Amino acid sequence: MKRLFFGGIHPKYNKEMSTKVTTFHTIDPKQVVIPLQQHIGAPCKPLVNVGDKVLRGQKIGDGEGLCVPVHASVSGTVVAIEPRPHTSGRRVEAIVIDNDHQDNAIPAVTNDLPLEQLDSDQILHSIREAGIVGMGGAAFPGNVKALSAMGNVDTLIANACECEPYITADDSLLRTEPEHVLEGMQILRQVLKPSRLVLAVEDNKAIAIEKLRGILPNYPGIELAVLPTRYPQGAEKQLIQALTGREVAPGQLPVSVNCAVFNVSTYAAIYRAVRLGLPLTQRIVTISGEAIAEPQNFIVRIGTPFHDLIEVAGGLHDKTERVISGGPMMGFAQSDLSVPVIKATNSILCLLKDENGAAENPVCLRCGKCVSVCPMRLQPLYMYRFTNAQRVDELQRLNILDCIECGSCAFTCPGKLPLVERFRKGKQMVREANAK
């Protein structure tokens, strides 16, 4: 198989677990918790007070600078504005709304102007006002990313690689509403004017690919790239390399190589915002793993606590060891299941103890597997040693800050070294030294 980016691994994908149920369940939680920070940048300030009645789609928090608003995902009453557990592991100021189960929404303003009559500023404004962030996990404000890419992009990419095992949220979106994604791509094309518009998907999503091939003739100028499945293909730098052969220089953004990458869920959200006038108040979430009774995909209101979803999916196995927000390779393990689904939550993964898990006495054999799988061409074995030895100069020489924490090295390591964990410390040491 042709390698389109460096390194990479083939974990067991386990995607079929969550695609057996082909319809989406929706869930109407008793209470939602809407964190005022669900994006990279400055947190929102609340626009409502405790006791206020709110409607679905109502803007309840906003702020200045690098910030996008948050919206109520249910109708009901604001019962608290206070720090609540967040998937990042910290407590984050959040607006708590008791659901009245009426689902009263603010009136949506639809827009069915022909594409060429859509105005860039208007589109960017709609994207911002809808609170759209990168939904693949990074959660960077969508309008800011699009704005910074204006005039500098020849390739606009829709990322549906979904290379993390277990997760099928983007896959389900493409199976059920591929038009929304393609419409969203056309809308962003109006803003960014790329010469190439490409939807990238890994070849393990046969049904989605078939659906897309069926409707693509209606969307001239959109190219479908079916890539050989390999982790971490969906990582931005790796995907750009796979599609264009270009390498984003260290510390640079995709726009430096004239590319912009958005997740397919983000495109669908852009379509809903611009055409249907709907803010981002729901998303598709995969709930999967060996420790959950009924793995499946949900359409989830933002702010729904994890435990509500887990309950509807049949509950956890007694021997559940980890519940992860995100994928098994890069997701965050959660200790408190009252954390809410936020805009960037694509998956809740429930895992039993991994028999191949971390060793009690990790030993580096110097086998060099980590070097051969690293998509950033780093030398994890030496980064590990020099982090342990606190040798900042050596870590700088080894370009440890280039590490994208994809976990390919730790996945492959026969000595079961805690590589990624250690590299976070090593990177911190280098950043502190650089700041001096």
Add this chain to the structure above:
Amino acid sequence: MKLTVASSPHIRGNFRTNRIMLDVVLSLLPALLVGVWHMGFRALVVTLVCVAAAVTSEWVYCKVTKTRNTVVDGSALVTGLLLAMTLPHTVPFWQAALGSIFAIVVVKCLCGGLGQNIFNPALAARAFLMLIWPVGLTRYVGVDGVTAATPLHHMVMPALPEESLQDMLLGNCPGSIGETCALALLLGGGYLVYRKVISVRIPAAYLGTVAVLTLVFSKTGEPIQWMLYSLLSGGVMLGAIFMATDYATSPATPVGQVVYGIGCGVLTVVFRYFGLFPEGVTYAILLMNALVWFIDRITPIRRFGTQKGGAAK
């Protein structure tokens, strides 16, 4: 329910240390079996003595130093097996056992254990035995049971060996237990590459260098024959495939591995041509072992996002 909060990744591959060691043992079996077939039962006993001494000494070392028992990782077994492969089947048992103990205790454990040692334990032990008992380590007996000169001894003269190339491939010549049958060694090496235990870079660079040097600087009028005999005689196959690829004592970077392989090849030919002994593989690899960290360090990093080596500004 107690949920574990640990760093990603939350899943790991099933690539384990003892699986690697098992693959190495399996890959050595063909060459070992051919050795036993040609040299007789004593070759098997020597092998068992080496393995038993290696495993036991690691177990005792862990007991005495009150450290975690590391016998289960299988590396001591591999070290014992590899040492046996380098010994003539006539070697006194106690010398074989002493070699194993030296390999495990001095070369491996005292240097920090698995993955930490600088020198290949089996080869360092062989070098140690060679220095003290050169006679016992070089007394080779032919297939007919008579003390015989190995093909390499002929090549020192210099002359082409009496054995046919076919005999050399099949191991039908005097030599150490595991070094004679090139075909079996290549088979084992192929298996290790197929199982992704080793990369082909080090053996290819090593054997390629030996091939080129012996072809260009042939000592006889038949350079191609000379080259083929050079590749098939002595320990170069065993060394290139099984010794030079030892993880702990070889570079981890792809370019470093090629540089290292070439270095081993050059030194092997230099030692064979100009050295005291007919064979040079052991000392070539041991010398290169000492340079491994240095080689990895000077290997230019072709950083992602830069078109040429070196750090981007």
